[in-house]
Amino acid sequence: MLNDIDNHDALVLGGQAFASRLLLGTGKFADASVMMRAVQAAGTQLVTVALRRCDRDRPHDALLEPLLSRKDLVLMPNTSGARTAAEAVRAAYIARDLCGSRFVKVEIHPNPHHLMPDAIETYEAARQLARDGFVVMPYMPADPVLAKRLEEVGCASVMPLGSAIGSGQGLATAELLRLIIRDARIPVIVDAGLRSPAQAAAALELGCAAVLVNTAIAVAGDPPAMAEAFAQAVQAGRKAFRAGIMTTGEASATSPLTAFLRHEG
Amino acid sequence: MPDHQDIADRPTATAAVATETWTRPAPGEAQFLALLRADPARELENMARRAQQLTRQHFGRAITLYAPLYLANFCSGGCAYCGFAADRPHPRRRLEPAEVTAELAAMKAMGFEQVLLLTGERTPQADFDYLLANVRAAARVMHEVTVEAFPMTVAEYRQLAAAGCTGVTLYQETYDPVSYAQWHRWGPKRDYAARLEAPARALEAGIRTIGLGALLGLADPISEAVALYRHVCALQKHYWRSGVSVSFPRLRPEAGGFTPPAPVSDTQLAQIILAFRICLPDTPLVLSTRESPALRDGLAGLGITRMSVASRTTVGGYSQAAVHATGQFAVSDERDIATFCAMLRQQGLDPVFKNWDAAYRVAGEA
Numbered sequence: 001m002l003n004d005i006d007n008h009d010a011l012v013l014g015g016q017a018f019a020s021r022l023l024l025g026t027g028k029f030a031d032a033s034v035m036m037r038a039v040q041a042a043g044t045q046l047v048t049v050a051l052r053r054c055d056r057d058r059p060h061d062a063l064l065e066p067l068l069s070r071k072d073l074v075l076m077p078n079t080s081g082a083r084t085a086a087e088a089v090r091a092a093y094i095a096r097d098l099c100g101s102r103f104v105k106v107e108i109h110p111n112p113h114h115l116m117p118d119a120i121e122t123y124e125a126a127r128q129l130a131r132d133g134f135v136v137m138p139y140m141p142a143d144p145v146l147a148k149r150l151e152e153v154g155c156a157s158v159m160p161l162g163s164a165i166g167s168g169q170g171l172a173t174a175e176l177l178r179l180i181i182r183d184a185r186i187p188v189i190v191d192a193g194l195r196s197p198a199q200a201a202a203a204l205e206l207g208c209a210a211v212l213v214n215t216a217i218a219v220a221g222d223p224p225a226m227a228e229a230f231a232q233a234v235q236a237g238r239k240a241f242r243a244g245i246m247t248t249g250e251a252s253a254t255s256p257l258t259a260f261l262r263h264e265g
Numbered sequence: 266m267p268d269h270q271d272i273a274d275r276p277t278a279t280a281a282v283a284t285e286t287w288t289r290p291a292p293g294e295a296q297f298l299a300l301l302r303a304d305p306a307r308e309l310e311n312m313a314r315r316a317q318q319l320t321r322q323h324f325g326r327a328i329t330l331y332a333p334l335y336l337a338n339f340c341s342g343g344c345a346y347c348g349f350a351a352d353r354p355h356p357r358r359r360l361e362p363a364e365v366t367a368e369l370a371a372m373k374a375m376g377f378e379q380v381l382l383l384t385g386e387r388t389p390q391a392d393f394d395y396l397l398a399n400v401r402a403a404a405r406v407m408h409e410v411t412v413e414a415f416p417m418t419v420a421e422y423r424q425l426a427a428a429g430c431t432g433v434t435l436y437q438e439t440y441d442p443v444s445y446a447q448w449h450r451w452g453p454k455r456d457y458a459a460r461l462e463a464p465a466r467a468l469e470a471g472i473r474t475i476g477l478g479a480l481l482g483l484a485d486p487i488s489e490a491v492a493l494y495r496h497v498c499a500l501q502k503h504y505w506r507s508g509v510s511v512s513f514p515r516l517r518p519e520a521g522g523f524t525p526p527a528p529v530s531d532t533q534l535a536q537i538i539l540a541f542r543i544c545l546p547d548t549p550l551v552l553s554t555r556e557s558p559a560l561r562d563g564l565a566g567l568g569i570t571r572m573s574v575a576s577r578t579t580v581g582g583y584s585q586a587a588v589h590a591t592g593q594f595a596v597s598d599e600r601d602i603a604t605f606c607a608m609l610r611q612q613g614l615d616p617v618f619k620n621w622d623a624a625y626r627v628a629g630e631a
Contacts, residue, residue, distance in 0.1 A: 051624065053620060112507075113501060166547075219321040219326065
């Protein structure tokens with residue numbers, strides 16, 4: 001029964017099926033080799049890489065080359081650094097050619113300090129890029145209305161934040177994520193804010209289709225081991241969600257609460 | 266980008282930043298002050314642990330590297346502490362276009378993608394148009410071009426941004442007006458208020474990042490740090506789309522010619538940097554090659570996230586054979602890039618040469 005659940009449970013994005021529901025960010029690692037070992041240990045099939053970090057003026061970029069050499073990996077370049085929709089769209093085209101990927105993670109955070117996504121510019125960039133045939137994955141505030149608007153313009157998924165990038169505050173937006181998941185017809189992927197595997201499991205239990213993790217793995221004492229732990233937690237959380245998690249409620253009253261209606265028999 | 270000119274108080278925003286720097290305690294200022302005044306024998310280690318954790322959380326293991334390019338050492342300024350001041354006798358020169366091209370090519374070959382272009386105060390030989398032309402030249406080669414020069418008007422900063430300049434560094438030198446008047450002996454730089462407003466003018470004009478700093482050693486370091494902290498907070502509030510970074514240039518007691526009136530020890534410098542990291546956890550903090558290898562190695566990743574490396578502070582220092590020219594300041598960390606990067610990697614830090622892409626430059630650039 002459980003195997004049945006596992007066997008028919010691929011994450012589908014842009015018409016492509018992924019067995020792994022753990023997406024990885026590639027920044028903040030000590031070096032590219034640690035990053036690649038973490039990617040391997042996580043069993044990740046979809047990784048995001050920042051155009052601003054890719055050295056496109058020289059051959060053999062330390063970050064890009066090992067990622068491109070893994071033919072089983074889908075690259076999802078991100079537009080981190082863009083402040084406007086126009087900048088993000090321009091970056092997406094350059095990154096598409098550089099990475100050979102239709103996937104793009106639209107990331108527009110005009111304030112370089114807290115890195116909160118700009119809903120207005122994100123919507124505009126996503127609309128244009130989806131129209132142009134990209135598989136658009138927007139990093140967004142946990143706003144249920146914006147999520148539907150992004151779905152309507154053709155995004156492949158929405159990526160609401162659990163909490164601020166790098167904050168490790170977990171699912172601070174849980175109540176809003178519930179609404180987004182309830183209404184969504186496309187996969188909801190929590191991006192940003194997860195500190196521990198337990199939080200990743202909680203996101204999957206909530207009904208998120210996947211999570212994207214970077215800081216928590218990159219700055220761990222042993223990044224590959226932490227990547228593996230996250231992968232296991234994501235699998236556990238997904239399996240629990242599919243298996244049906246017991247609901248909790250008040251203990252039942254000792255006498256019937258509707259006894260006063262019995263006279264109508 | 267939405268035009269933010271429609272906000273009613275815009276014309277006075279640059280003045281408001283300056284006023285707030287002087288009058289309004291910034292959020293978290295009490296904690297910042299407590300950290301600055303803490304007994305280092307008891308608290309410095311705790312501060313370092315907290316600072317390292319916050320740095321990892323916000324910046325990961327990345328240390329961004331850049332190099333300064335001195336375009337000219339002509340200067341109209343009279344800064345008593347500076348090797349390039351107008352009354353210093355040493356020979357003056359500026360880089361001509363072919364030389365700038367050669368310098369940029371040499372830096373690019375070294376791996377750099379971020380260049381900081383420097384000139385002195387305005388002179389006929391190194392004026393705004395000279396700087397603008399060199400920003401254009403650098404933007405053709407480097408992904409990220411920043412400028413450390415004289416204060417400019419909003420219109421001038423706008424032209425720089427259009428030419429591809431993404432960041433401006435402008436130190437107030439000292440936030441103490443009395444000390445400021447004492448050490449800035451003549452010229453336009455005597456205008457304390459005009460300089461204090463200049464970073465806001467740059468951001469008003471659409472420059473993306475501003476680098477602030479106080480030249481430590483000129484006045485009471487705690488007062489300087491607090492004023493600098495307020496300046497950062499005021500700019501972040503008024504120019505929320507902009508990045509603010511903080512540098513910690515220090516007048517070294519042993520550097521010849523000028524004895525700093527309020528020398529700052531290594532411990533004091535470290536304490537100031539750690540306090541900034543703890544109170545401004547997501548703000549890039551910068552340390553140059555003025556400082557010793559030992560201090561730089563210790564502070565990398567402990568708060569510092571951006572460093573210059575293999576710097577030449579002479580005009581034409583990268584592409585031309587080493588000559589014994591006088592630099593603006595003495596470079597204390599003379600290690601080459603390979604040695605410096607090896608040190609970072611040994612500490613589990615990742616040297617990052619490119620952290621920006623020319624794709625993000627403002628649309629319709631010159």
